[in-house]
Amino acid sequence: MTPQAARRVLIVGAGIAGMSAAITLRRAGAEVDLIDIQPDFTVVGAGLTITGPTLRALDQLGVYEEVAAHGYTGDGIRVCAVDGTHLTDIPTPMPPGSKVRGSGGIGRPVLYRILSGRVLAAGVRPRFGLSVEDITQDTDGVTVTFSDHTLGRYDLVVGADGISSRTRRQIFPHAPSPQYTGQSVWRTFVPRPEGVDRRHYFLGGPVKVGWTPVSATRMYMFVVERTPRRIRTPGELPAALAELLTPYGGHIAGFRDAIGEDTEIAYRPLESFDLPGPWYQGRVILVGDAAHPTTPQLASGAGLAVEDALVLAEELARHDSVTAAFKAYADRHEARCRFVVDSSIEIGRLEQIQAPPAEQTAVVEAALARLVEPL
Template structure:
């Protein structure tokens, strides 16, 4: 689009990096601003659904990802004791049928490293250990002042990709209170790869699963129920996770034993309470637009949170390339992406509700199948 030269992306997560890559490909000068001192995120593994792999193919990093990721083409469901109930093939996303395996997992740090290499090759200017201190958003651009600076930086567009507790969103919607606690929490650790495919265990009150993230490793996730949105002290994480794993049989009993013996410590465990939200009013104001968790956040039930953010970056870049005005581009970006985000969030929320209430396994399975089928479609 004519009239756009310089773009700032606030937030160097997966969505922010992918948006930086796509916008840089179009010739824009892109500054990627991250408040931490690195673009490598905290966290264990990340699931890459068929739709997410298709998006990474569009970004241009699919070969590097699949070279080190843990790929799989089946999902296996087991009882808490480990008896196999069923297995189902994973179908490819439309437009990515050429990929050998249709789902994968990878360490978050390794995916971030691949994306960072690509965006630096494209000349994206990465600014770390900094964030926006002051903000002036108007109809012909955005002026921002970074922490510790006494001068203003001018941009034609600012993209707020700074996560679920977005400061950029607060600038647009200062009274926004849309976050909803789902009454579930997510526990994750990296463990050996015990199975070839993604394997899920269904207990009486819990769900656990192991997603391959390399040839040798998987990440274990456990979803549990919380009546209140409580802060759990980190020093209690090993004890809490070990207690949860007591509901399951082998090989999860081996993981519990490693925790009990101190081989797995609190630094090895990631715990997050799960929230959702979706902004239904405009995702933009003047020259500022929101992306990823800043505008829509989901739970991990459909392994699509990161995928939504990546797709959002692709769509935003496409619309800026074809629209006649920035406002038209922002409107079309939201119009194309809203229904998909709403589908993922509403379906994931319902899956969590079924798990908490020990509801219908048939409804749970049908929601999973139907939603994943729709996500195979192109936006």
């Protein structure tokens, strides 16, 4: 059922949002061009925590079985004190009849391999090292000038080029820029100890520490730190991370002691912005972090990106014009995205003031309960 108003589509950005959009729009019958400024399917970061609603979206995308086979799926989040003492558990139930578990995790490179495989299998041949220099719209379509001086003509353009989106600047010249939230995150892979069967948070200390299993033998550990924005060189990361983990006991003490000069650590400041809606202009629409970047407190950024693709393809199939489809997409999905962004920022605020663990987990639990509602 080819969307009559979107027979030919350009997707800018080959991350999770862009690959998901390529899969859903090809499945709907559209002809898809996918470009990215990077030289290949570039993966940035270590692991991904996956909520139940995200697993549901991945199931609708058609990749849940692969994610479950190569990653981790389970239920619940265990909340611990700094010394490792068990405080409480946050349930992560999905509605009756759901075919997915309530929680999960996967290595980001593994998810990229799964999604890129589906993109190629759908007949999409990405063009890398390419960007958009100019977008010109008229009543019938969009003319795009690429960085290699070639032209393309499309029914619509999907901007999936991340938090620093050039597409966003091209259609909304006065859009806000990403701003530092006051927190930075550290990520690294650690062994999965025997008996660890779920996600963990360690609250009540100077930083928030957590881990998510990503396979039968590995987890990814994260540390969220309140700090002035700073640039750290790779060489200083191991010692600095070990120092942050000094107060923490249980398995974390063992992970800390195992950090060495060759430990691979990803470190980045957390940024966000609030872009007024709607997140489209004419025949160009923004998805994923290009429209609604979220900090990782609810582990829902990747899930929203996949949901964006699913909802966009569905609305394009239901409507006979791009304008009507984009409006229906915004009416159906924008509030959900804003809820995730706002809730994540609120959890980050509570972390920064070192609110009691129960106050932090209450926001997490309430937000996750709302996100299980159908799209």
